[in-house]
Amino acid sequence: MSNTRRKFLQSTAALAAGVMSGTTARMAAGQQPAPQAEYTPTAEPSNAPPVQVPKMKFGNAEISRLVLGVNPMYGFSHYNNNFDLAMRAWYTPGRVCEVLHHANSFGINAFNYVNVNRAPEDLARFQSEGGKMHLIIQVTANDDPAALVRDLKPLALQRRGEEIDAAFRNGSMAAEHEWCKRARDLGVLVGVGTHKPEVIEMVEEQGWDVDFYSGCVYNRTRSPEEWRKLLNGQLPEMPSDVYVQDDPPKMYKVMRQTPKTCFAFKILAAGRIPDNGIEKAFRTAFDSIKPHDGVYVGVFPRFKDELRENAGIVHSILTKA
Numbered sequence: 001m002s003n004t005r006r007k008f009l010q011s012t013a014a015l016a017a018g019v020m021s022g023t024t025a026r027m028a029a030g031q032q033p034a035p036q037a038e039y040t041p042t043a044e045p046s047n048a049p050p051v052q053v054p055k056m057k058f059g060n061a062e063i064s065r066l067v068l069g070v071n072p073m074y075g076f077s078h079y080n081n082n083f084d085l086a087m088r089a090w091y092t093p094g095r096v097c098e099v100l101h102h103a104n105s106f107g108i109n110a111f112n113y114v115n116v117n118r119a120p121e122d123l124a125r126f127q128s129e130g131g132k133m134h135l136i137i138q139v140t141a142n143d144d145p146a147a148l149v150r151d152l153k154p155l156a157l158q159r160r161g162e163e164i165d166a167a168f169r170n171g172s173m174a175a176e177h178e179w180c181k182r183a184r185d186l187g188v189l190v191g192v193g194t195h196k197p198e199v200i201e202m203v204e205e206q207g208w209d210v211d212f213y214s215g216c217v218y219n220r221t222r223s224p225e226e227w228r229k230l231l232n233g234q235l236p237e238m239p240s241d242v243y244v245q246d247d248p249p250k251m252y253k254v255m256r257q258t259p260k261t262c263f264a265f266k267i268l269a270a271g272r273i274p275d276n277g278i279e280k281a282f283r284t285a286f287d288s289i290k291p292h293d294g295v296y297v298g299v300f301p302r303f304k305d306e307l308r309e310n311a312g313i314v315h316s317i318l319t320k321a
Helices: 003-013 024-029 081-090 093-105 119-128 145-152 161-170 173-184 197-206 224-230 248-257 275-288 306-319
Strands: 055-058 061-064 066-068 134-139 156-159 189-194 212-216 261-265 294-297
Touching (some): 061 066, 066 306, 093 306, 145 173, 212 248, 275 294
Parallel strands (some): 261 294
């Protein structure tokens, strides 16, 4: 069992009331394992000043090359329902704000926001407390782009990958092209999100007027037919959350080929990369993308300061420190 899987099981089990962990022998003896201490986002492990994540030019702004991802904050684990619930239980409005402020302390000043659930209220609270983030908004099928620009003043709108990939599969990309044209009229940077390298290749070939791409390095929107071809006729139980190790080089290749800014996401395979592989995954990402590209990475810092760890790794890679 990987370290990541073990920590996941420990995390979700801790949320179940009345459930005992440990072996049958320990239960019979009445012994309880010591609970793992939770990390408090505002607690600093030392007096050393936080490292600062290097910046990149994006439109008229200077943003951190490590952009804070949103999924864990609202329970999108890309693992299973138990982990979704664990994230939602831990990420109270107060903790969302604490994590956003903590990200600011490392120079992380961009947030791949999505307008779901109580996200608008959490963002407003963070801003009222003095926090500042450039918003790169994932725009879903239910969102009104004009209202998002009016109410949230984002730096950029990114058509969400789920919508783009469905359109690509259904042959309705012309409608997404029109969406990008309408977004351009709103006066913000315009981007296309996807989990498929071939989407970026197609948009580039057709010359869409977009500023950037957000690409998942794992293709998690394969069709049943694509999975059967890949797996010799078999279908996985959770096709939308199977992560294939041969996928990242394909996405990184198309990101290098376009001159437009790109953001790589799920570079840690939605938490599937074990702890001893995290630095390597970050290094692979930054070695594989362009100097004016970045990454989106979400955090679930329940048991360790993932923001400090990620910021330190990125700082070390990009400054050669």
